[in-house]
Structures are given as structure tokens and as C-alpha cells.
Amino acid sequence: MKLVAPLNAFGRGDLALAGGKGANLGELVQNVFPVPDGFVVTTHAYELVAQGHDTRAYFEQVQPSGELRQAIAGAYAELGGGAVAVRSSATAEDLPGAAFAGQQDTYLNVVGEQDLLDAVRRCWGSLWTDRAIAYRAKLGIDAAEVRIAVVVQRMVEAELAGVMFTADPISGDRGRIVIDASSGLGEAVVSGLVTPDHYVIHPSGRTDFTPGRREVVIRGAAGGGVVHQSAAGPGPERLPERALVELARLGREVAAHFGRPQDIEWAYAGGRVHLLQARPMTALPPPPVGRLNPIQRRLCTILLEYLPERPYPIDMSTWLPDGPAGLMAKVMDSFGVVGAFEGFLREEDGVVYQLIPPTPRPTVRMLGMPFRFVAKARRYDPARWTEDRRFRDYLGAVKELAARDLTAMPWATLLRMPRQALALVRPVADLRIDYLPGTGLALLRLLVAVRLLGRRELFADLLYGARTRTTDANAELARLAGLAERTGALDADPMPAAFAAELAAFLDEYGHRETSSPILVTPPTWADAPETVLGLIRALAGVPSEHQKDDGALDRLLRHPFLRSKRRRARVVRWVAAARAGVAFREDSHFSFTMPQPVLRRSLLEMGRRLRDAGVLDRPEDVFHLRLEELEAIPDVAELPxxxxxxxxxxxxxxxxxxxxxxxxxxxxxxxxxxxxxxxDALVAGAPAGGGTATGPVKVIREPKEFGRLEAGDVLVCPYTNPSWTPLFQRAAAVVVDTGGAASHAAIVAREYGIPAVMGTGQATAVLRDGQVVTVNGDTGLVTGAP
Known part of the structure; x- marks a missing residue:
């Protein structure tokens, strides 16, 4: 077992022996990058000393064996003695996703054998500081699996030092090199003790420079240790141009070698650049997408509203490609357009990393689209879509699949359930393909009519009044809120039996409704999270159930002089009814097509439960980190090798x-x-979604579990919305949303309830704060401060 070995004996594959820092530095040495000479006290040495102990106090007093002391002393002598830098190198640091920056200790300008041994012991002990333990717990890293090595390198008495990022950590631009530098040792920059000089090197070679303040300079002290000086000592005021060029070159080469952007510590001394550490950049934003065209922007608006949280791998391999997003892709393809809802998410290390703006592309089939569109519009009436035999067969199949007992299934049978649930959705896309043309034609016909009549402003209001499953659910919630208020159900424990029965019936009918996203399987449904429904009921308590606008828009249109004829009036009434039926089809088909999602989710969680019982997972929900293909590759969970x-x-x-x-x-x-x-002078601005103006205190609601916080008259400020949020509009004075557009669910329902709505602000939840009184103008899209 190696206790000590030179840096060049290690490479990126030696994480278990040299730790993250040692493995990365060894890789650089082997590839002839300018890294100071050094050696690694390996994890075997740590294990020899630890002997099951895991407290810092133990390592501060433990005495290494004679063999280990001799190995460290020999490596130190071979290095030439003198001043060295001693750095911790844990097996769970300097990795993609786990930088562990500053969690373990580093000791600079260590001089002498005894001081070196003391520094090594303190590095071992730093694995067990409160901050390191808490950091590992946050990342879910088992402490029993972590080991620590120690890197010892010849000390570089830097004139200038700092940190280099091979991508812009703010914008995510992979073409930029960002360098922070200051006088003396780089510890002043790394620990945040100084405002460093800041360089941004663009792909063109242009360099932007912002001078720092050099509040303190850290230098090596004679005889060991470091001193903090209050002002810069002798040395260059800024990095020489040749050093900048060399750093940029080295940064790009290191990033190319490791295959990803790097966070590099460096030092400049005697006219030379030295690399002291390299690790993957963490929490790096995705690359900028550039300027979007109107179609890309519109599609991204829809997708961001549907993706309030990062999809899991199980989402990417189940509901995303085969659920509503896949359904929309199939519909678009039928009309001759591809690329609108496919491949819009990029993964890195098995995790969704970036939303890529879709680029829809027409195909040759688009030439025949107008003829197919008109033919389907004539044949398939959206007002009668629920009478279609395909829909009735679909409902029966969903009911049958949902009734199966997952807990009693053998593993092999359970494995087939997700595919069966997904298979239910695919043929249903044909219903949308067939009935959407009728919806589109009805809306277009009404729009042309109101334009010709000079009543374009009435178009959105004319679409109100369509009865949908969403309006049914909202009405039921309002009724439950009244019942809860009369019986005191929300504060009673246990809940009154009559209210509990009504709530159960509601969840049986509407419980498959999503809480946050219709295109992800991982977020809970209303039935999975009944507290969300109770929050809605609490928010609606005391609110009149009839809060919607009347049908005044149709009355105003029918008063037009051109519509005095009964025949014309009747025709316009039919056109309005057809357009409303189309709106109802859009809403209700979405409601129905998500019915298999709870079956899929429950089957996945049942797999997770069995994997937890087998010791593979800590929680059933951890199954979301796996892909469906990875689950299907498990032949028998009870006999997993x-x-x-x-x-x-x-x-x-x-x-x-x-x-x-x-x-x-x-x-x-x-x-x-x-x-x-x-x-x-507005606080935030976005797309106006109608409804006039309203003033009230802000209430930021970030997720469904906070629904119960909304009070009557509040301005609802939220990151996204979906139909599950719309009952809150009966209580809110106005709604302001980070995402979405004028055609989103939130905008449509807000107009229906007659409250101002501002969509697509991009930053309302970050700018506005609870209790802040604002005025929301739904006609201009501005949110301003109010007394």
C-alpha cells in the first residue's frame, strides 16, 4: 500500500488514492503543465492513522507510525526541504458537482519536518470540522465513504496570484477567460480578503480590466507561516501582458484536457506562471443562447411555464418524451412542423443542465397542411369531442390500469407498468390532431368577424363563459371552502367526517391534476399532496363563489348596428359558442390526457420503495435520479448483486x-x-394580460405548498402558474408572474375573473417582497410602487 508517492505517479483515475486535488494535479503534471513539484500523502496513510476515529481532536494529537513519518520525511527531503504548501485532498472534492471549496484546510509556507507532520495531521482533521460534515450532509455524501489525502508542493513565493475561470461564471460564456489577481499569495483572493484586479479576456483577444484595491497582501514569513500586510509591497501593479496571454493559453488547454470549464488557482513568480490547482467549475450557468427569434421566444415562454423545476432523469426517460410535450411534438409533426417540442433539454453528468431554444422546421408535408386542416375542421367538432369512441376507450383503459394493486405485483410485472401507462397517452394525440383544426378555425373565424366589425378589443372577453374541467374544479373548491368555513374543518383534528368525505370525492375526480408541471412525472399531484388542496380551500374561505365576469362582451357585440338581423345575430352567437367550445377542448383535453400520470408516478415510487428496502436507495423518491432504462435493467430487486x-x-x-x-x-x-x-419608474414590467389596474400588498407564493398564505386583496406574485393555481385568482387583487404570456392559463383565467395580470416579467419574485404595496396595470404590463 502506497503511503507517499510523487505527484507524477497519479492521474485523474486515482481519486480513491490521491483525492480530488491530488488526482487533478497529478494529471496536469503527467501532461507537462507548469505545476510545482510535490508529493501526495495518500488515503492509505490516512486510513492507517484513523483506525475508525472521526473527530478533529483525535487527529490533532495522533502520532503517525514510524514508517509513515519516515516516508513523509524522505519525500520532503527529496523535494529539497524548505518551504512547502500543504493542501487537503479529500476523495469527494474538486469533482464535478462537489467542489468542497474551502471545506478542508490548506497550510502555506510550512518549513521543517515537524511542522510538515503537524500540517498533515491538521489536514486529516479538517475532514471532520463542523463545516465539512455539514457540507457532506447537504450533498448526501456518506461520511463513511470519504477519505482524505494530503498534497505537499514546493512553495511558490508569488509576486501575483489568484484564480482563473475558463468560462464566465456569471454569464456562462465558454469563450471568455476570467482572471482575478492580487499581490502576494493567492490565499487573499481565494478567501475574499481583497478586491482583486479583474480581467476578462474575450475570444477576440480583447481584455477588459477593472483594478482592485489590494486591501491586504499575504506573504510567506521568514521561518514559516504567513504574514498579512496592510498595503501592497514591492511588485508589479498588474499582471504583465505576457503573463495574461500565458494564463489564457494554459486555461484553455487545461479545460480542453479535462473536457469541461475549469476553476484554476495560479501564481506568478520570477516571470513564470505556475498552476496550483484545477477543478471543474461548479454552478456554472449554461452558455448564453444569443438572440432569439419571435417563434423561439414564444416556445421558450411555454416551456418555462411548464418547467418550474429541473427535470429528473426519470422525467427525461418517461413523461417528458411520451406525455404532453411528446404529444405536442406529435401534433406539430402532423401539421408538417418538426423540432418544436423535441430535444429542447441538454443533460450534463446525467442531469438536465440547459433549456435549448427550439428551432421549428417546416417539412414538405406542410404543403398539404391547409387541405388537411380544413378537412379535419369540417369533420371533427370540438364541442362533441368527448363523444368520440377513442376518448371513451381511453377513459376505460386509464380506470382499469389505475385500479391495479402495485404493492402485490411481482417485480417483473411492476417493471412493465410505466410503459403501459405511457402507451395510453400516445394514441390520444390523434384526438388533438383531429379536433384542434376545428378549434383553430373557430377562433380565426371569430377574430376576423370582430375585426371586420371594429370590435377587436372584445375578442378575448368573448371567449369567457366556456365551461371547462378547470372551472368545474374551481367551483368545487369554492364550495368546499364554504363548507369548511361553516364546519370549522380546516382547524379541526380530526377533520369532520362529512368534510373528509367531500374532500375525498373531490380528489377522486380531480386528484390527478398537477401541482407544478404537466410535463413532469416527479412533482406530486393533488392526490399525492392533499395539503395543496387544503391550502387552496383555506385561501378561498370567505370568498364569494361567484367571482367571474358576466357575458357583457357578447351583449356589447350584438348591439352592433350590422347585427340587427336575427339571422346575423344567431350566426355570431354560434361562432362565439364554437370558439368557446374550442377553448374548452384545449383545456379539457389537457385535463384528461394527464390522467395516466399518477399511475406512472405511483409505479415508479413503488419501485423506489422496493429498492430502498433492498438497501440500494435511502428514500423511495431517490428513484427519480435513475432513468427508466436503468430500472428495467434490474432483473430482480430481491437478488440484486x-x-x-x-x-x-x-x-x-x-x-x-x-x-x-x-x-x-x-x-x-x-x-x-x-x-x-x-x-x-416601475418596479417590474412584463407582458400586459388585461384586466385594468389594482392596488394591494404583495404576497410572493413560490410553490403550491404556500397557497394557504394568500389573503383576500393580495397581489399574487409567483414564478409560474398552471391550472392548479387559478383558484387563487378568486382571492387575489392581481397576479404578476415571472413566466408565461398573454395566452397562458394564468392570463386567460385572470381576465375571466376580471383581475389585472402581468406575465413574463422574468424577475418579479426576485424584485418584489411580501407586504410591499404595489399597483398592477394589466393594460400596460407595469407594476409600480404605491403608498
């Missing part, structure tokens, strides 16, 4: 860590999708 079990556990752990790393990273820059509006 240890090697396969370990591989699955590591896959889940790595993807969970990557997902945690990306938790604060957007799939796409909202500014690219929602253009910055001229706001003047």
Missing part, C-alpha cells in the same frame, strides 16, 4: 450532488426569453 447495487447507489449519489450544485442555476437566462421592458 452487490456490484450492481453499488453502481446504482453511486449513480444516484452523483446525480443528486450534480442536481444540488445546479439548484441555483437557471435552465436559461430569463432575459433572453423575456426582453427587458422600458419600466420608467
Amino acid at each position: 452487490c456490484a450492481d447495487s453499488g453502481r446504482l447507489r453511486e449513480t444516484v449519489r452523483a446525480r443528486a450532488v450534480k442536481r444540488e450544485e445546479l439548484s441555483g442555476v437557471r435552465l436559461i437566462d430569463p432575459a433572453a426569453v423575456f426582453p427587458v421592458h422600458e419600466t420608467g
Whole structure:
């Protein structure tokens, strides 16, 4: 077992022996990058000393064996003695998704054998500091699986030092090199003690420079250790041009070698650049998408509304390609357009990383689309789509599949359930293909009519009044809210039996409705999270159930002089009814087509439960980190070989860590999708969605579990909406949304309830705060401060 070995003995495959930092540095040394000479005290040495102990106090007093002391002393002598840098190198650091920046200790300008041994011991002990333990717990890393090596390198007494990113950490631009530098050792930059000089090197070679303040300079002290000086000592004021060029060249080569953007620590001394550390950049935004055309922007608006959270691998291999998004792709393809809802998500390390603006492309089939469109519009009436035999057969198949007992199924039978649930959805796309032309034609006909009559402003209002499954659900929620108020059900424990029965009946009818996204399988449904429904009921308590606008728009249109004829009036009434039927078809088909989702979700969670019981997963929900193909490759969960079990556990752990790393990273820059509006003195601006103006206190609701926080008269500010959010509009004074457009569910329902709506602000939830009084103008799209 190697206790100590030179850096050049290790490469990127030696993580278990040299830790992340040691493995990466060894890889650089082997590929002739300018890395200071050094050696690694391996994880075997740590294991020899640890002997099952896991406290910092133990390592601060433990005495290494004679063999280990001799190995370290020999390597130090071979290095030439003198000053060295001693850095921790844990097996779970400097990895994609787990930088562990600053979690373990580094000691600079260590001089002498005894001081070196002390620094090594303290590095071992830093694996067990409170901050390191908490960081591992946050990432779900098992402490029992972590080991630590120690990297010892010849000390570089830097004139200038700092950090280089081979991609812009703010914009995600992979073409830029970003360098922070200051006088003395790089610890001042890394630890944030100084405002460093800031360089941005563009692909063209142009360099932007922002001078720092050099509040403190860290230098090596005579005899060991470091000193902090309050002002810059002798040395160059800024990096020489040749050093910048060399750093940029080295950065690009290191990034190319490792195949991903790198976070590199460097030092400049005696006219030479030295690389001290290289690790993958973490929490890096996806590359900028550039300027979007109107079609791309429109599609991204829809997708962002459907993707309020990052999809899991199980989403990517089940409901995303085969559920509503796949259905929309099939519909578009039938009309001769491909690429609108396919391949719009990019994965990295098995985790969704970026939303790529779709680029729809017409095909030769589009030439015949007008003829097919008209033929289907004449044959398939959206007002009668529920009478279609295909729809009735679909409902029966869903009911039969949902009734099966998942817990009693053998593993092989359970494995087939997801594909069976997904198979139910695919033929249903034909219903949308057949009935959407009738919807489109009815809407187009009404739009042309109101334009010719000079009543274009009435078009949106004329679509109100269509009875949909969403309006049915909202009415039922309002009724339940009244019942809860009368019986005190929301504060009673246990809940009154009569109310509990009504709630159960509601969930039986509407429980498959999504809480956050219709195109993901991982978020819970209303039935999975009844507390969401109770939150809606609580929010609606005390609100009159009849809150919708009347049918005044139709009355105003019929008063037009051209429509005095009974025949013309009757024709226009039929056209309005047809357009409303089309709107209802759009809403109700979505409601119905998501019915297999709960079956799919429950079958996946049942697999997760069995994998948890087999020791593969910690929680049933961890199954979401696996792809369906990976689950289907398990022949028998009860007899899973240890090697396969370990591989699955590591896959889940790595993807969970990557997902945690990306938790604060957007799939796409909202500014690219929602253009910055001229706001003047407004707080935020977005797309106007109608409804006039309203003033009230802000209430930021970020997720369904917060529904119960909304109070009557609040301005609802939220990151996204879907039909599940619309009952709140009965209580809100106005709604302001980060995503969405004028044709989104939120905008349509807000207009129906007569409240102002502003969509696609991109930043309302970040700018506005609870209790802040604002005025929302749904006609101009501006949200301004109010007394």
C-alpha cells in the first residue's frame, strides 16, 4: 500500500488514492503543465492513522507510525526541504458537482519536518470540522465513504496570484477567460480578503480590466507561516501582458484536457506562471443562447411555464418524451412542423443542465397542411369531442390500469407498468390532431368577424363563459371552502367526517391534476399532496363563489348596428359558442390526457420503495435520479448483486450532488426569453394580460405548498402558474408572474375573473417582497410602487 508517492505517479483515475486535488494535479503534471513539484500523502496513510476515529481532536494529537513519518520525511527531503504548501485532498472534492471549496484546510509556507507532520495531521482533521460534515450532509455524501489525502508542493513565493475561470461564471460564456489577481499569495483572493484586479479576456483577444484595491497582501514569513500586510509591497501593479496571454493559453488547454470549464488557482513568480490547482467549475450557468427569434421566444415562454423545476432523469426517460410535450411534438409533426417540442433539454453528468431554444422546421408535408386542416375542421367538432369512441376507450383503459394493486405485483410485472401507462397517452394525440383544426378555425373565424366589425378589443372577453374541467374544479373548491368555513374543518383534528368525505370525492375526480408541471412525472399531484388542496380551500374561505365576469362582451357585440338581423345575430352567437367550445377542448383535453400520470408516478415510487428496502436507495423518491432504462435493467430487486447495487447507489449519489450544485442555476437566462421592458419608474414590467389596474400588498407564493398564505386583496406574485393555481385568482387583487404570456392559463383565467395580470416579467419574485404595496396595470404590463 502506497503511503507517499510523487505527484507524477497519479492521474485523474486515482481519486480513491490521491483525492480530488491530488488526482487533478497529478494529471496536469503527467501532461507537462507548469505545476510545482510535490508529493501526495495518500488515503492509505490516512486510513492507517484513523483506525475508525472521526473527530478533529483525535487527529490533532495522533502520532503517525514510524514508517509513515519516515516516508513523509524522505519525500520532503527529496523535494529539497524548505518551504512547502500543504493542501487537503479529500476523495469527494474538486469533482464535478462537489467542489468542497474551502471545506478542508490548506497550510502555506510550512518549513521543517515537524511542522510538515503537524500540517498533515491538521489536514486529516479538517475532514471532520463542523463545516465539512455539514457540507457532506447537504450533498448526501456518506461520511463513511470519504477519505482524505494530503498534497505537499514546493512553495511558490508569488509576486501575483489568484484564480482563473475558463468560462464566465456569471454569464456562462465558454469563450471568455476570467482572471482575478492580487499581490502576494493567492490565499487573499481565494478567501475574499481583497478586491482583486479583474480581467476578462474575450475570444477576440480583447481584455477588459477593472483594478482592485489590494486591501491586504499575504506573504510567506521568514521561518514559516504567513504574514498579512496592510498595503501592497514591492511588485508589479498588474499582471504583465505576457503573463495574461500565458494564463489564457494554459486555461484553455487545461479545460480542453479535462473536457469541461475549469476553476484554476495560479501564481506568478520570477516571470513564470505556475498552476496550483484545477477543478471543474461548479454552478456554472449554461452558455448564453444569443438572440432569439419571435417563434423561439414564444416556445421558450411555454416551456418555462411548464418547467418550474429541473427535470429528473426519470422525467427525461418517461413523461417528458411520451406525455404532453411528446404529444405536442406529435401534433406539430402532423401539421408538417418538426423540432418544436423535441430535444429542447441538454443533460450534463446525467442531469438536465440547459433549456435549448427550439428551432421549428417546416417539412414538405406542410404543403398539404391547409387541405388537411380544413378537412379535419369540417369533420371533427370540438364541442362533441368527448363523444368520440377513442376518448371513451381511453377513459376505460386509464380506470382499469389505475385500479391495479402495485404493492402485490411481482417485480417483473411492476417493471412493465410505466410503459403501459405511457402507451395510453400516445394514441390520444390523434384526438388533438383531429379536433384542434376545428378549434383553430373557430377562433380565426371569430377574430376576423370582430375585426371586420371594429370590435377587436372584445375578442378575448368573448371567449369567457366556456365551461371547462378547470372551472368545474374551481367551483368545487369554492364550495368546499364554504363548507369548511361553516364546519370549522380546516382547524379541526380530526377533520369532520362529512368534510373528509367531500374532500375525498373531490380528489377522486380531480386528484390527478398537477401541482407544478404537466410535463413532469416527479412533482406530486393533488392526490399525492392533499395539503395543496387544503391550502387552496383555506385561501378561498370567505370568498364569494361567484367571482367571474358576466357575458357583457357578447351583449356589447350584438348591439352592433350590422347585427340587427336575427339571422346575423344567431350566426355570431354560434361562432362565439364554437370558439368557446374550442377553448374548452384545449383545456379539457389537457385535463384528461394527464390522467395516466399518477399511475406512472405511483409505479415508479413503488419501485423506489422496493429498492430502498433492498438497501440500494435511502428514500423511495431517490428513484427519480435513475432513468427508466436503468430500472428495467434490474432483473430482480430481491437478488440484486452487490456490484450492481453499488453502481446504482453511486449513480444516484452523483446525480443528486450534480442536481444540488445546479439548484441555483437557471435552465436559461430569463432575459433572453423575456426582453427587458422600458419600466420608467416601475418596479417590474412584463407582458400586459388585461384586466385594468389594482392596488394591494404583495404576497410572493413560490410553490403550491404556500397557497394557504394568500389573503383576500393580495397581489399574487409567483414564478409560474398552471391550472392548479387559478383558484387563487378568486382571492387575489392581481397576479404578476415571472413566466408565461398573454395566452397562458394564468392570463386567460385572470381576465375571466376580471383581475389585472402581468406575465413574463422574468424577475418579479426576485424584485418584489411580501407586504410591499404595489399597483398592477394589466393594460400596460407595469407594476409600480404605491403608498
